[in-house]
Amino acid sequence: MLFSLIQSDDVWILWAFLAGWAAVSIYLEQKYAWASKVSGAIIALVGAMLLANLNVIPIESPVYDTVWNYVVPLAIPLLLFQSNLLRIWKESRRLLFMFFLSAIGTVAGAVIGFFLLKDFIPALDEIAGMMTGSYIGGSVNLAALSAKFDTPSELISSAVVADNMMMALYFLVLMVIPALKFFRKHFKTPHVNEVEEWSGNEEGNLAAAYWKGKEISLQDIGIAVGTAFTLVAISFTLADWFAGVIPAGEQESFLFNALNGLFGDPYLMLTTITVLAVTVFSGFFEKINGAQEIGTYLIYIFFVVIGVPASLPLILQNAPLLFVLVFIMVGLNMIISFALGKMFKFNLEDVIVASNANIGGPTTAAAMAISKGWSKLVAPILIVGTLGYIIGNYIGSVIGFWFSTF
Known part of the structure; x- marks a missing residue:
């Protein structure tokens, strides 16, 4: 591990940085027009990088793991409190098709990258398989496939470093694209x-207008946070139970493995139970103010964490050719996603979140949708992206x- 001024076990200092920099990013986004156009999410990510x-700051720490394991799961239900299952299903079907089109780009990149680099990178067959799974579902797939292929640990760590750097750079690109005239001209937005329009087409600061102050009571905060904890507890417990009950592994049938992956995935279970609860008890959830604000702040902390592992020295030291591989895969995913998205007349936002869900998984795609104010895409891309696992x-x-x- 590389030396850093702040050590990985400086828990309170690291939490102060994560929470503080997330707050600074939000402040800058809502205070200055240039920051609003760049977006607070990019400021959070780039600052950490x-x-x-x-x-x-260190590139690894238990504090970062806590964000992944606890902060993100709490943010998801808070951000789904206004979701309606009937509307989601109507919007998710088309987004699922775009997700599959984007996955074609990942596979094409893996094939081309493999045949270009197979004589230079050891065990590239395993690494390419791992990265294909990762760039269709997320880092969860990379961990699962590395265990399946029994890939050497030094190659796994190098692949993770290259993957983190590439993801961080690609998210920056995707964040900027909606502001570019070329894409606004060729896609519906x-x-x-x-x-x-909601912000009144103000030239000054759209973010500040979108997140303008509203009445939030202590009761709202208590019910929102308490309900989120309850939904996470129920969902993760159920997913663990299903994962233990439904057999899975190389010896099991496709059906059992699929059912285990479907019902045993905690994020898919969390999304499903939350959306069902919101649909059945819509009156209760619609009365809760502040859930979106709390959930969005937690997601900004997540964006800070995303930027941390993108260590350039480690890339140059351990994984320069692996970075070439992931660059080819992500580049072709982007090119094919936008080309096919244009061909099938998808909205620009659909293409962006579908490509993001392929490369980074559902949480990063939902976080991007949240940071952009595309609230109607949050629940659909969480569902579609989780199926990508x-x-x-x-x-x-x-x-x-x-x-x-x-």
Whole structure:
């Protein structure tokens, strides 16, 4: 592990940085027009990336794991309190198709990258299979497939470093795209337009207008946070139970593995139970103020954490060719996603969140939608992206097996 001014076990200092920098990012976004156009999410991510590469903060810490394990799960239900199942299903079907189109780009990138680099990177068949799964579902797939292929640990760590750097850079690109005239000219942008219209087309600061103050009582905060904890507890407990009851593994049938992945995934279970609860008890959830604000702040902390592992020295030291591989895969995912998205007349926002869900998983895609104010896409992309966990594992396994024959 690289030296850093702040050590990985400086828990309170790191929490102060994560929470403080998230707050600074939100403040800048709502205070200055330039920051509003860049977005607070990018400010949060880039700030963490710079400090990590300057060795001010560590690239690994139990504090970061806590954000992944506890902060993100709490943010998800809070951000789904206004979701309606009937509207979500109507919007998710088309988004699922775009997600599959984007996955074609990932597979194409894996094939091209493998044949270009197979003579230079050891065990590239396993790494390409791992990264295919990761870039269709998320880092959960990378962990699962690395265990399946029994990949050497030093190669896994190098792949993770390259993956984190590439994801951070790609998220920056996706964040900027909606502001570019070229993409606004060639794609429909209903969600961007809605945010701008809702904000009164103000030239000054759309973020401040979107997140303007509203009445929030102590009761609202208590009910919102308490309900979120309850939903997470029920969902994760149920998912653990299903994962233990439904058999899974290489010896089991496709059906059992699929059912285990479907019902045993805590994020899919959390999304499903939350949306069902919100649909059945819509009157209760609609009366809660402040849930979106609390959930969004937690997601900004998550954005800070995303930028931390993107260590340039580790890339140059351990994984320069692996970075080339992931660059090819992400680049082709982007090109094919936007090309096919244009061909099938998808909205720009659909293409962006679908590509993001492929590369980073449902949480990063939902976080991007939240930071942009595309509230109607949050629940659909969480559902679609979580299903990518299952799809990615199978496609990654097939790709890895195929490449092993060369």
